[in-house]
Amino acid sequence: MATSATPAGLRAPSAGRARSSRTRILAISRATSATATSQDVIARGSARRVQIPVVDLSEPDAVCASIVRTACDSCGFFHVVNHGVDDNLAFDVIRWGATFFDRPWDDKMALVRGDMRVSRGYEISPEHIEALDRDVTREEELAAREPSAARRIISERFSVGPFDVPNDSYHTDEEGALFFHPNAWPEDSIPSLRPAMEAYYREMESLCARLHRVLALAMGAPADFFEDKIDKHCSNLQVANYPSLDPSRWRDSDRIPLRKKSHADSGTLTVLWRSPPTEGTKGGLQVLDDTAGTWVDVPVLPGGNERESGALLINLGNQTQRWTDGKWVSTKHRVTNPDVHAPGYAPSRRLSVAFFHKANYDAVIDHRDFVPGRERDAPSVSYPPVRSGDVSRVGALRRLGRGVDAREASMRYHEELMGGRDRAERAAGESTAVKIDASAETEGEPPKKGEPPKKAEPEADRWASLMDPRGQAGPISAGDLGLDRGASAEGAGAGNDNPAAGCPVCRGTGWKPCGQCGGTGINREDLFGGKFKEGDTCWLCSGKKKTMCGNCVDLTDSF
Numbered sequence: 180m181a182t183s184a185t186p187a188g189l190r191a192p193s194a195g196r197a198r199s200s201r202t203r204i205l206a207i208s209r210a211t212s213a214t215a216t217s218q219d220v221i222a223r224g225s226a227r228r229v230q231i232p233v234v235d236l237s238e239p240d241a242v243c244a245s246i247v248r249t250a251c252d253s254c255g256f257f258h259v260v261n262h263g264v265d266d267n268l269a270f271d272v273i274r275w276g277a278t279f280f281d282r283p284w285d286d287k288m289a290l291v292r293g294d295m296r297v298s299r300g301y302e303i304s305p306e307h308i309e310a311l312d313r314d315v316t317r318e319e320e321l322a323a324r325e326p327s328a329a330r331r332i333i334s335e336r337f338s339v340g341p342f343d344v345p346n347d348s349y350h351t352d353e354e355g356a357l358f359f360h361p362n363a364w365p366e367d368s369i370p371s372l373r374p375a376m377e378a379y380y381r382e383m384e385s386l387c388a389r390l391h392r393v394l395a396l397a398m399g400a401p402a403d404f405f406e407d408k409i410d411k412h413c414s415n416l417q418v419a420n421y422p423s424l425d426p427s428r429w430r431d432s433d434r435i436p437l438r439k440k441s442h443a444d445s446g447t448l449t450v451l452w453r454s455p456p457t458e459g460t461k462g463g464l465q466v467l468d469d470t471a472g473t474w475v476d477v478p479v480l481p482g483g484n485e486r487e488s489g490a491l492l493i494n495l496g497n498q499t500q501r502w503t504d505g506k507w508v509s510t511k512h513r514v515t516n517p518d519v520h521a522p523g524y525a526p527s528r529r530l531s532v533a534f535f536h537k538a539n540y541d542a543v544i545d546h547r548d549f550v551p552g553r554e555r556d557a558p559s560v561s562y563p564p565v566r567s568g569d570v571s572r573v574g575a576l577r578r579l580g581r582g583v584d585a586r587e588a589s590m591r592y593h594e595e596l597m598g599g600r601d602r603a604e605r606a607a608g609e610s611t612a613v614k615i616d617a618s619a620e621t622e623g624e625p626p627k628k629g630e631p632p633k634k635a636e637p638e639a640d641r642w643a644s645l646m647d648p649r650g651q652a653g654p655i656s657a658g659d660l661g662l663d664r665g666a667s668a669e670g671a672g673a674g675n676d677n678p679a680a681g682c683p684v685c686r687g688t689g690w691k692p693c694g695q696c697g698g699t700g701i702n703r704e705d706l707f708g709g710k711f712k713e714g715d716t717c718w719l720c721s722g723k724k725k726t727m728c729g730n731c732v733d734l735t736d737s738f
Protein backbone atom coordinates (compact mmCIF):
# COMPACT_ATOMS: atom_id res chain seq x y z
CA MET A 180 0.00 0.00 0.00
CA ALA A 181 1.50 3.31 -1.00
CA THR A 182 1.32 6.12 1.53
CA SER A 183 0.55 9.77 1.07
CA ALA A 184 3.28 12.36 0.77
CA THR A 185 2.83 13.61 4.33
CA PRO A 186 3.68 11.34 7.24
CA ALA A 187 0.57 9.95 8.90
CA GLY A 188 -0.35 11.62 12.16
CA LEU A 189 1.23 14.95 11.36
CA ARG A 190 -0.44 18.14 10.42
CA ALA A 191 0.67 21.09 8.41
CA PRO A 192 1.60 23.86 10.82
CA SER A 193 -0.46 27.00 11.01
CA ALA A 194 0.71 29.94 8.96
CA GLY A 195 1.20 32.02 12.09
CA ARG A 196 3.44 29.46 13.66
CA ALA A 197 5.44 29.05 10.50
CA ARG A 198 5.93 32.79 10.19
CA SER A 199 7.19 33.25 13.70
CA SER A 200 9.44 30.25 13.39
CA ARG A 201 10.87 31.54 10.15
CA THR A 202 11.49 35.01 11.54
CA ARG A 203 13.32 33.54 14.47
CA ILE A 204 15.41 31.25 12.34
CA LEU A 205 16.47 34.09 10.10
CA ALA A 206 17.33 36.25 13.09
CA ILE A 207 19.57 33.55 14.47
CA SER A 208 21.09 32.83 11.14
CA ARG A 209 22.11 36.49 10.94
CA ALA A 210 23.58 36.23 14.39
CA THR A 211 25.61 33.19 13.45
CA SER A 212 26.52 34.18 9.92
CA ALA A 213 29.87 35.52 11.04
CA THR A 214 30.77 32.10 12.29
CA ALA A 215 29.54 30.19 9.28
CA THR A 216 32.95 30.27 7.71
CA SER A 217 36.12 28.62 8.88
CA GLN A 218 36.06 30.04 12.37
CA ASP A 219 35.72 28.54 15.77
CA VAL A 220 32.43 28.23 17.52
CA ILE A 221 33.19 28.60 21.18
CA ALA A 222 30.98 26.53 23.40
CA ARG A 223 29.17 28.35 26.12
CA GLY A 224 29.35 27.43 29.76
CA SER A 225 32.52 25.44 29.43
CA ALA A 226 35.63 25.90 31.50
CA ARG A 227 37.68 24.72 28.56
CA ARG A 228 37.56 26.13 25.09
CA VAL A 229 35.93 23.32 23.20
CA GLN A 230 36.48 24.04 19.56
CA ILE A 231 33.87 22.88 17.09
CA PRO A 232 34.94 24.79 13.99
CA VAL A 233 33.10 25.19 10.73
CA VAL A 234 34.99 23.79 7.74
CA ASP A 235 34.10 25.21 4.36
CA LEU A 236 34.52 22.32 1.96
CA SER A 237 34.62 24.64 -1.04
CA GLU A 238 38.16 25.42 0.12
CA PRO A 239 41.10 23.27 -1.04
CA ASP A 240 41.89 20.12 0.98
CA ALA A 241 44.96 21.69 2.58
CA VAL A 242 42.96 24.63 3.93
CA CYS A 243 40.25 22.33 5.26
CA ALA A 244 42.87 20.08 6.82
CA SER A 245 44.33 22.84 8.94
CA ILE A 246 40.93 23.59 10.46
CA VAL A 247 40.10 19.91 10.85
CA ARG A 248 43.36 19.47 12.74
CA THR A 249 42.27 22.12 15.25
CA ALA A 250 38.99 20.28 15.73
CA CYS A 251 40.59 16.87 16.06
CA ASP A 252 43.16 18.15 18.53
CA SER A 253 40.17 19.34 20.56
CA CYS A 254 37.08 17.12 20.88
CA GLY A 255 36.93 15.73 17.34
CA PHE A 256 33.72 17.46 16.33
CA PHE A 257 33.44 19.91 13.43
CA HIS A 258 30.75 21.27 11.13
CA VAL A 259 31.05 21.21 7.35
CA VAL A 260 29.37 23.64 4.96
CA ASN A 261 29.39 23.70 1.17
CA HIS A 262 29.39 19.94 1.55
CA GLY A 263 27.44 19.41 -1.66
CA VAL A 264 24.73 17.25 -0.13
CA ASP A 265 21.47 18.43 -1.61
CA ASP A 266 18.86 19.48 0.89
CA ASN A 267 16.20 17.47 -0.94
CA LEU A 268 18.04 14.21 -0.30
CA ALA A 269 18.08 14.75 3.45
CA PHE A 270 14.50 15.89 3.35
CA ASP A 271 13.36 12.72 1.59
CA VAL A 272 15.09 10.51 4.14
CA ILE A 273 13.43 12.44 6.95
CA ARG A 274 10.04 12.51 5.28
CA TRP A 275 9.86 8.81 4.48
CA GLY A 276 11.61 7.91 7.70
CA ALA A 277 8.97 9.84 9.64
CA THR A 278 6.29 8.06 7.62
CA PHE A 279 7.80 4.75 8.68
CA PHE A 280 8.02 5.75 12.34
CA ASP A 281 4.38 6.80 12.21
CA ARG A 282 3.28 3.30 11.27
CA PRO A 283 1.71 1.16 13.99
CA TRP A 284 4.00 -0.78 16.29
CA ASP A 285 3.40 -4.15 14.62
CA ASP A 286 4.50 -2.86 11.23
CA LYS A 287 7.74 -1.58 12.70
CA MET A 288 8.33 -4.72 14.72
CA ALA A 289 8.10 -6.69 11.51
CA LEU A 290 11.42 -5.09 10.58
CA VAL A 291 13.13 -5.59 13.93
CA ARG A 292 16.32 -7.61 13.77
CA GLY A 293 16.69 -9.91 16.75
CA ASP A 294 20.38 -10.49 16.11
CA MET A 295 22.12 -7.34 17.28
CA ARG A 296 25.25 -8.24 15.36
CA VAL A 297 23.36 -7.15 12.30
CA SER A 298 22.76 -3.40 12.24
CA ARG A 299 19.69 -3.44 10.07
CA GLY A 300 16.05 -2.52 10.45
CA TYR A 301 14.06 -1.05 13.32
CA GLU A 302 15.41 -0.68 16.82
CA ILE A 303 14.60 0.84 20.19
CA SER A 304 17.38 1.18 22.74
CA PRO A 305 17.16 -1.27 25.65
CA GLU A 306 16.83 1.37 28.34
CA HIS A 307 13.81 2.87 26.62
CA ILE A 308 11.82 -0.33 26.47
CA GLU A 309 10.58 0.13 30.02
CA ALA A 310 8.74 3.34 29.18
CA LEU A 311 6.72 1.77 26.36
CA ASP A 312 2.99 1.52 26.66
CA ARG A 313 2.33 -1.98 25.38
CA ASP A 314 -1.43 -1.75 25.74
CA VAL A 315 -2.01 0.68 22.91
CA THR A 316 -4.15 -0.98 20.26
CA ARG A 317 -3.63 -0.79 16.54
CA GLU A 318 -6.84 1.20 16.27
CA GLU A 319 -5.60 3.70 18.82
CA GLU A 320 -2.30 3.97 16.99
CA LEU A 321 -3.95 4.53 13.67
CA ALA A 322 -6.05 7.26 15.24
CA ALA A 323 -3.12 8.85 17.05
CA ARG A 324 -1.61 11.95 15.62
CA GLU A 325 1.88 10.79 16.47
CA PRO A 326 1.71 7.04 17.14
CA SER A 327 5.20 6.72 18.59
CA ALA A 328 4.46 9.43 21.14
CA ALA A 329 1.24 7.61 22.03
CA ARG A 330 3.34 4.48 22.61
CA ARG A 331 5.70 6.47 24.83
CA ILE A 332 8.65 5.71 22.64
CA ILE A 333 11.58 7.93 23.66
CA SER A 334 13.67 7.25 20.58
CA GLU A 335 13.62 4.79 17.72
CA ARG A 336 15.75 4.28 14.67
CA PHE A 337 15.85 2.57 11.34
CA SER A 338 19.21 1.48 9.96
CA VAL A 339 20.58 0.18 6.72
CA GLY A 340 23.99 -0.89 5.51
CA PRO A 341 25.73 -1.29 2.16
CA PHE A 342 23.63 -2.39 -0.79
CA ASP A 343 24.39 -3.66 -4.32
CA VAL A 344 26.99 -5.81 -2.61
CA PRO A 345 29.29 -7.91 -4.85
CA ASN A 346 28.73 -11.63 -4.69
CA ASP A 347 32.29 -12.56 -3.78
CA SER A 348 33.82 -14.23 -0.76
CA TYR A 349 34.86 -10.95 0.90
CA HIS A 350 31.25 -9.91 1.12
CA THR A 351 29.59 -13.28 1.62
CA ASP A 352 31.81 -15.43 3.80
CA GLU A 353 30.98 -15.87 7.48
CA GLU A 354 32.41 -12.52 8.52
CA GLY A 355 31.49 -10.58 5.39
CA ALA A 356 27.90 -11.76 5.64
CA LEU A 357 27.52 -9.94 8.95
CA PHE A 358 28.93 -6.64 7.72
CA PHE A 359 27.15 -6.85 4.38
CA HIS A 360 23.90 -8.33 5.55
CA PRO A 361 20.93 -7.55 3.28
CA ASN A 362 18.84 -4.57 4.27
CA ALA A 363 15.25 -4.84 5.45
CA TRP A 364 12.87 -2.36 3.83
CA PRO A 365 9.19 -1.56 4.31
CA GLU A 366 8.84 -2.20 0.56
CA ASP A 367 5.06 -2.53 0.53
CA SER A 368 4.01 0.16 2.96
CA ILE A 369 6.63 2.85 2.25
CA PRO A 370 8.33 2.11 -1.06
CA SER A 371 9.92 5.57 -1.20
CA LEU A 372 12.09 5.01 1.86
CA ARG A 373 14.51 2.73 0.05
CA PRO A 374 15.40 5.03 -2.88
CA ALA A 375 15.63 7.97 -0.49
CA MET A 376 18.05 6.23 1.87
CA GLU A 377 20.08 4.67 -0.92
CA ALA A 378 20.52 8.03 -2.64
CA TYR A 379 21.58 9.65 0.63
CA TYR A 380 23.93 6.75 1.38
CA ARG A 381 25.68 7.29 -1.97
CA GLU A 382 26.10 11.00 -1.20
CA MET A 383 27.61 10.13 2.15
CA GLU A 384 30.09 7.76 0.50
CA SER A 385 31.42 10.57 -1.69
CA LEU A 386 31.48 13.06 1.16
CA CYS A 387 33.34 10.61 3.39
CA ALA A 388 35.91 9.86 0.70
CA ARG A 389 36.77 13.57 0.71
CA LEU A 390 36.66 13.83 4.49
CA HIS A 391 39.10 10.95 4.86
CA ARG A 392 41.54 12.67 2.50
CA VAL A 393 41.28 15.78 4.63
CA LEU A 394 41.67 13.78 7.84
CA ALA A 395 44.82 12.16 6.51
CA LEU A 396 46.30 15.51 5.59
CA ALA A 397 45.34 16.89 8.99
CA MET A 398 47.39 14.12 10.59
CA GLY A 399 50.32 14.72 8.26
CA ALA A 400 49.79 11.42 6.44
CA PRO A 401 49.52 11.13 2.66
CA ALA A 402 46.13 12.30 1.36
CA ASP A 403 45.35 8.83 0.00
CA PHE A 404 46.20 7.05 3.25
CA PHE A 405 42.67 5.75 3.78
CA GLU A 406 41.88 4.97 0.16
CA ASP A 407 42.53 1.22 0.20
CA LYS A 408 41.21 0.97 3.76
CA ILE A 409 37.75 2.31 3.01
CA ASP A 410 37.11 1.10 -0.54
CA LYS A 411 34.95 -1.72 0.82
CA HIS A 412 33.58 0.19 3.79
CA CYS A 413 30.65 -1.26 5.71
CA SER A 414 28.98 1.92 6.92
CA ASN A 415 25.50 2.29 8.35
CA LEU A 416 22.91 4.93 7.63
CA GLN A 417 20.43 5.58 10.42
CA VAL A 418 17.35 7.75 10.55
CA ALA A 419 16.27 8.42 14.12
CA ASN A 420 13.01 9.68 15.54
CA TYR A 421 12.72 11.26 18.96
CA PRO A 422 8.96 11.61 19.36
CA SER A 423 7.27 14.55 21.03
CA LEU A 424 7.19 14.47 24.79
CA ASP A 425 3.75 15.32 26.07
CA PRO A 426 3.98 17.32 29.33
CA SER A 427 0.71 15.82 30.54
CA ARG A 428 2.34 12.40 30.55
CA TRP A 429 5.44 13.38 32.43
CA ARG A 430 5.04 14.88 35.85
CA ASP A 431 8.71 15.64 36.17
CA SER A 432 11.00 16.45 33.24
CA ASP A 433 13.97 14.97 35.08
CA ARG A 434 12.39 11.53 35.07
CA ILE A 435 12.11 11.19 31.36
CA PRO A 436 14.88 8.90 30.07
CA LEU A 437 17.33 10.84 27.97
CA ARG A 438 16.61 10.75 24.27
CA LYS A 439 20.08 9.30 23.76
CA LYS A 440 22.47 8.51 26.55
CA SER A 441 26.14 9.30 26.60
CA HIS A 442 28.04 7.19 24.09
CA ALA A 443 30.87 7.29 21.59
CA ASP A 444 30.53 6.27 17.95
CA SER A 445 32.51 3.31 16.77
CA GLY A 446 33.49 3.94 13.15
CA THR A 447 36.03 6.26 11.55
CA LEU A 448 33.67 9.22 11.59
CA THR A 449 29.97 10.06 11.75
CA VAL A 450 28.14 12.55 9.53
CA LEU A 451 25.08 13.91 11.33
CA TRP A 452 22.13 15.85 10.00
CA ARG A 453 19.72 17.20 12.63
CA SER A 454 16.34 18.79 12.28
CA PRO A 455 16.43 22.43 13.36
CA PRO A 456 14.95 22.88 16.84
CA THR A 457 11.38 24.07 16.92
CA GLU A 458 10.42 27.27 18.65
CA GLY A 459 10.41 26.95 22.43
CA THR A 460 12.23 23.63 22.27
CA LYS A 461 15.36 23.16 24.28
CA GLY A 462 17.52 20.09 24.54
CA GLY A 463 19.49 18.47 21.77
CA LEU A 464 22.95 17.18 21.02
CA GLN A 465 25.63 17.75 23.63
CA VAL A 466 29.30 16.88 23.66
CA LEU A 467 31.18 15.96 26.81
CA ASP A 468 34.00 18.24 27.80
CA ASP A 469 35.58 15.75 30.11
CA THR A 470 38.30 18.00 31.43
CA ALA A 471 35.77 20.55 32.61
CA GLY A 472 33.10 18.00 33.46
CA THR A 473 30.50 19.85 31.44
CA TRP A 474 28.12 18.99 28.65
CA VAL A 475 28.34 21.45 25.81
CA ASP A 476 25.48 22.20 23.42
CA VAL A 477 26.21 21.78 19.73
CA PRO A 478 24.14 24.25 17.72
CA VAL A 479 22.51 23.45 14.41
CA LEU A 480 24.24 25.83 12.02
CA PRO A 481 23.18 27.21 8.64
CA GLY A 482 24.38 25.60 5.44
CA GLY A 483 26.85 27.28 3.17
CA ASN A 484 24.51 27.91 0.23
CA GLU A 485 20.90 27.77 -0.82
CA ARG A 486 20.98 24.07 -1.65
CA GLU A 487 21.96 23.14 1.89
CA SER A 488 19.44 22.99 4.68
CA GLY A 489 22.21 23.18 7.21
CA ALA A 490 25.77 22.42 8.08
CA LEU A 491 26.53 18.75 8.66
CA LEU A 492 28.18 17.79 11.91
CA ILE A 493 31.15 15.44 11.79
CA ASN A 494 32.58 13.57 14.75
CA LEU A 495 35.42 11.13 15.05
CA GLY A 496 34.69 7.54 16.06
CA ASN A 497 36.60 4.83 17.89
CA GLN A 498 38.34 3.56 14.76
CA THR A 499 39.99 6.96 14.27
CA GLN A 500 40.85 7.17 17.95
CA ARG A 501 42.74 3.91 17.54
CA TRP A 502 44.30 4.97 14.27
CA THR A 503 45.82 7.94 16.08
CA ASP A 504 46.71 5.97 19.20
CA GLY A 505 44.36 8.17 21.18
CA LYS A 506 45.91 11.42 19.95
CA TRP A 507 42.49 12.26 18.58
CA VAL A 508 39.52 11.13 20.59
CA SER A 509 36.10 9.71 19.92
CA THR A 510 34.27 12.02 22.27
CA LYS A 511 31.15 11.04 24.15
CA HIS A 512 27.97 12.80 23.28
CA ARG A 513 24.26 12.51 24.01
CA VAL A 514 20.86 13.90 23.11
CA THR A 515 19.04 15.70 25.93
CA ASN A 516 15.32 16.23 26.30
CA PRO A 517 13.49 19.52 26.15
CA ASP A 518 12.17 20.74 29.46
CA VAL A 519 8.55 19.82 28.89
CA HIS A 520 7.37 22.01 31.75
CA ALA A 521 9.20 25.16 30.72
CA PRO A 522 6.93 28.09 29.84
CA GLY A 523 6.40 28.20 26.09
CA TYR A 524 7.36 24.59 25.52
CA ALA A 525 5.81 23.36 22.30
CA PRO A 526 5.81 19.57 21.92
CA SER A 527 7.97 18.70 18.97
CA ARG A 528 9.55 15.61 17.56
CA ARG A 529 13.22 15.59 16.72
CA LEU A 530 14.67 13.77 13.74
CA SER A 531 18.23 13.06 12.76
CA VAL A 532 20.10 11.22 10.05
CA ALA A 533 23.47 9.71 10.94
CA PHE A 534 25.95 8.08 8.61
CA PHE A 535 28.33 5.93 10.62
CA HIS A 536 31.32 5.46 8.37
CA LYS A 537 33.32 2.32 9.01
CA ALA A 538 36.51 1.21 7.33
CA ASN A 539 36.82 -2.11 5.48
CA TYR A 540 36.31 -4.78 8.11
CA ASP A 541 39.73 -6.28 7.37
CA ALA A 542 41.66 -2.98 7.36
CA VAL A 543 44.36 -3.17 10.01
CA ILE A 544 44.34 -0.16 12.29
CA ASP A 545 47.93 0.52 13.23
CA HIS A 546 48.83 4.03 14.39
CA ARG A 547 52.43 3.46 13.33
CA ASP A 548 51.20 3.64 9.75
CA PHE A 549 49.15 6.77 10.25
CA VAL A 550 50.82 9.05 12.77
CA PRO A 551 54.03 10.64 11.50
CA GLY A 552 57.07 9.78 13.52
CA ARG A 553 55.83 6.45 14.80
CA GLU A 554 58.45 3.85 14.13
CA ARG A 555 57.33 0.45 12.98
CA ASP A 556 59.75 -1.26 15.34
CA ALA A 557 59.00 0.98 18.29
CA PRO A 558 59.00 -1.21 21.37
CA SER A 559 55.85 0.12 22.98
CA VAL A 560 52.56 0.16 21.20
CA SER A 561 49.81 1.59 23.35
CA TYR A 562 47.00 0.56 21.00
CA PRO A 563 48.08 -2.71 19.42
CA PRO A 564 47.12 -3.22 15.79
CA VAL A 565 43.56 -4.41 15.40
CA ARG A 566 41.30 -5.20 12.48
CA SER A 567 38.86 -2.41 11.90
CA GLY A 568 35.88 -4.74 11.97
CA ASP A 569 36.69 -5.75 15.51
CA VAL A 570 36.37 -2.15 16.68
CA SER A 571 32.90 -1.71 15.22
CA ARG A 572 29.71 -2.81 16.86
CA VAL A 573 29.20 -5.71 14.49
CA GLY A 574 32.71 -7.01 14.97
CA ALA A 575 32.68 -6.57 18.71
CA LEU A 576 29.33 -8.28 19.04
CA ARG A 577 30.60 -11.07 16.86
CA ARG A 578 33.56 -11.54 19.16
CA LEU A 579 31.73 -11.07 22.44
CA GLY A 580 28.46 -12.63 21.50
CA ARG A 581 29.40 -16.18 20.62
CA GLY A 582 26.79 -18.45 22.08
CA VAL A 583 24.86 -15.79 23.97
CA ASP A 584 21.65 -14.05 23.15
CA ALA A 585 21.56 -10.72 21.37
CA ARG A 586 20.79 -8.60 24.42
CA GLU A 587 23.53 -10.09 26.53
CA ALA A 588 25.96 -9.73 23.67
CA SER A 589 25.02 -6.09 23.50
CA MET A 590 25.60 -5.69 27.24
CA ARG A 591 29.07 -7.21 27.02
CA TYR A 592 29.84 -5.01 24.06
CA HIS A 593 28.94 -1.85 25.90
CA GLU A 594 30.86 -2.78 28.96
CA GLU A 595 33.93 -3.03 26.81
CA LEU A 596 33.28 -0.10 24.56
CA MET A 597 32.50 2.40 27.26
CA GLY A 598 35.17 1.30 29.68
CA GLY A 599 32.18 0.67 31.88
CA ARG A 600 33.90 -1.46 34.47
CA ASP A 601 36.40 1.20 35.38
CA ARG A 602 33.88 3.95 35.26
CA ALA A 603 31.38 2.16 37.39
CA GLU A 604 33.97 1.11 39.95
CA ARG A 605 35.06 4.71 40.21
CA ALA A 606 31.50 5.92 40.46
CA ALA A 607 30.93 3.68 43.44
CA GLY A 608 33.69 5.43 45.33
CA GLU A 609 33.44 9.04 44.31
CA SER A 610 31.01 11.54 42.91
CA THR A 611 31.47 12.10 39.21
CA ALA A 612 28.49 14.37 38.81
CA VAL A 613 28.76 16.58 35.77
CA LYS A 614 27.34 20.01 35.44
CA ILE A 615 24.93 20.51 32.61
CA ASP A 616 24.98 23.51 30.38
CA ALA A 617 21.26 24.00 30.02
CA SER A 618 21.34 26.47 27.17
CA ALA A 619 19.41 25.49 24.10
CA GLU A 620 20.53 24.49 20.67
CA THR A 621 20.42 27.46 18.39
CA GLU A 622 18.62 27.37 15.16
CA GLY A 623 19.91 26.86 11.70
CA GLU A 624 18.83 28.15 8.37
CA PRO A 625 15.72 26.42 7.09
CA PRO A 626 15.87 24.69 3.74
CA LYS A 627 15.70 27.09 0.87
CA LYS A 628 13.96 24.92 -1.60
CA GLY A 629 11.33 22.28 -1.32
CA GLU A 630 10.54 19.50 -3.64
CA PRO A 631 7.47 17.47 -2.74
CA PRO A 632 4.93 18.29 -1.62
CA LYS A 633 4.78 20.57 -4.67
CA LYS A 634 1.93 22.71 -3.41
CA ALA A 635 2.79 26.21 -2.31
CA GLU A 636 4.08 25.49 1.15
CA PRO A 637 6.29 28.05 2.87
CA GLU A 638 9.85 26.76 2.84
CA ALA A 639 10.22 26.55 6.60
CA ASP A 640 6.95 24.70 6.82
CA ARG A 641 7.98 21.51 5.18
CA TRP A 642 10.43 20.85 7.98
CA ALA A 643 8.07 22.03 10.63
CA SER A 644 5.35 19.81 9.25
CA LEU A 645 7.52 16.82 9.93
CA MET A 646 8.31 17.83 13.45
CA ASP A 647 5.16 19.31 14.93
CA PRO A 648 2.75 16.89 16.53
CA ARG A 649 -0.83 17.57 15.57
CA GLY A 650 -2.05 17.37 19.09
CA GLN A 651 -1.82 15.53 22.30
CA ALA A 652 -3.44 12.36 23.55
CA GLY A 653 -5.21 12.26 26.91
CA PRO A 654 -3.39 12.81 30.17
CA ILE A 655 -1.38 9.88 31.47
CA SER A 656 0.39 9.86 34.78
CA ALA A 657 4.04 9.05 35.36
CA GLY A 658 2.81 5.94 37.14
CA ASP A 659 1.20 4.80 33.92
CA LEU A 660 4.57 5.03 32.33
CA GLY A 661 6.18 2.62 34.72
CA LEU A 662 8.64 5.31 35.65
CA ASP A 663 7.00 6.68 38.74
CA ARG A 664 9.33 5.37 41.37
CA GLY A 665 7.93 7.62 44.02
CA ALA A 666 9.22 10.84 45.39
CA SER A 667 12.02 9.25 47.38
CA ALA A 668 15.67 9.98 46.78
CA GLU A 669 15.99 6.63 45.05
CA GLY A 670 13.43 7.74 42.54
CA ALA A 671 15.50 10.66 41.39
CA GLY A 672 17.85 10.21 38.55
CA ALA A 673 15.93 7.79 36.36
CA GLY A 674 17.22 8.38 32.90
CA ASN A 675 20.34 10.06 34.13
CA ASP A 676 23.44 8.71 32.50
CA ASN A 677 25.64 9.43 35.47
CA PRO A 678 25.78 6.40 37.74
CA ALA A 679 26.57 8.58 40.75
CA ALA A 680 23.30 10.47 40.52
CA GLY A 681 21.00 8.19 42.45
CA CYS A 682 19.74 5.69 39.92
CA PRO A 683 16.94 3.59 41.43
CA VAL A 684 18.28 0.40 39.90
CA CYS A 685 21.95 0.59 40.80
CA ARG A 686 21.67 3.25 43.53
CA GLY A 687 24.53 5.14 42.06
CA THR A 688 27.03 2.34 41.75
CA GLY A 689 26.61 1.73 38.03
CA TRP A 690 26.22 -1.99 38.76
CA LYS A 691 23.38 -4.35 39.46
CA PRO A 692 23.42 -7.99 40.57
CA CYS A 693 24.07 -10.25 37.63
CA GLY A 694 20.70 -11.40 36.35
CA GLN A 695 22.13 -14.59 34.97
CA CYS A 696 23.65 -16.08 38.11
CA GLY A 697 21.46 -14.18 40.57
CA GLY A 698 24.52 -12.45 42.00
CA THR A 699 26.30 -15.66 42.97
CA GLY A 700 28.98 -15.55 40.30
CA ILE A 701 28.27 -19.21 39.45
CA ASN A 702 26.18 -20.65 36.61
CA ARG A 703 22.96 -21.99 38.11
CA GLU A 704 22.40 -24.50 35.33
CA ASP A 705 23.85 -25.80 32.10
CA LEU A 706 23.35 -23.21 29.42
CA PHE A 707 23.41 -23.07 25.66
CA GLY A 708 23.32 -26.81 25.15
CA GLY A 709 25.98 -27.43 27.78
CA LYS A 710 28.44 -24.88 26.44
CA PHE A 711 28.42 -23.28 29.86
CA LYS A 712 28.19 -25.69 32.80
CA GLU A 713 26.29 -25.47 36.06
CA GLY A 714 28.69 -24.67 38.89
CA ASP A 715 31.25 -22.99 36.63
CA THR A 716 32.06 -19.31 36.88
CA CYS A 717 29.11 -17.32 35.53
CA TRP A 718 29.48 -16.92 31.80
CA LEU A 719 27.99 -13.44 31.86
CA CYS A 720 29.63 -11.64 34.77
CA SER A 721 32.78 -13.78 34.86
CA GLY A 722 32.32 -14.31 38.58
CA LYS A 723 31.99 -10.63 39.42
CA LYS A 724 28.40 -11.28 40.57
CA LYS A 725 27.26 -8.07 38.95
CA THR A 726 26.69 -6.52 35.55
CA MET A 727 26.43 -2.95 34.44
CA CYS A 728 23.26 -1.10 35.28
CA GLY A 729 21.24 -0.79 32.11
CA ASN A 730 19.08 1.93 33.57
CA CYS A 731 21.57 4.70 34.06
CA VAL A 732 24.73 3.51 32.37
CA ASP A 733 24.65 3.75 28.64
CA LEU A 734 23.85 0.46 27.02
CA THR A 735 22.55 1.97 23.85
CA ASP A 736 24.67 1.22 20.89
CA SER A 737 26.69 3.59 18.89
CA PHE A 738 27.31 1.44 15.84
Ligand SMILES: O=C(O)CCC(=O)C(=O)O
Pocket residue numbers: 419439444451453464512513514530531533736737
Ligand atom coordinates in the same frame (compact mmCIF):
# COMPACT_ATOMS: atom_id res chain seq x y z
O1 LIG B 1 20.37 12.18 16.97
C1 LIG B 1 21.42 12.77 17.20
O2 LIG B 1 21.53 14.00 17.17
C2 LIG B 1 22.68 12.02 17.55
C3 LIG B 1 22.53 10.54 17.52
C4 LIG B 1 23.80 9.84 17.85
O3 LIG B 1 24.71 10.39 18.41
C5 LIG B 1 23.95 8.42 17.49
O4 LIG B 1 22.94 7.80 17.08
O5 LIG B 1 25.06 7.89 17.60
Ligand SMILES: [Fe+2]
Pocket residue numbers: 442443444449512737
Ligand atom coordinates in the same frame (compact mmCIF):
# COMPACT_ATOMS: atom_id res chain seq x y z
FE1 LIG C 1 26.50 9.13 18.31
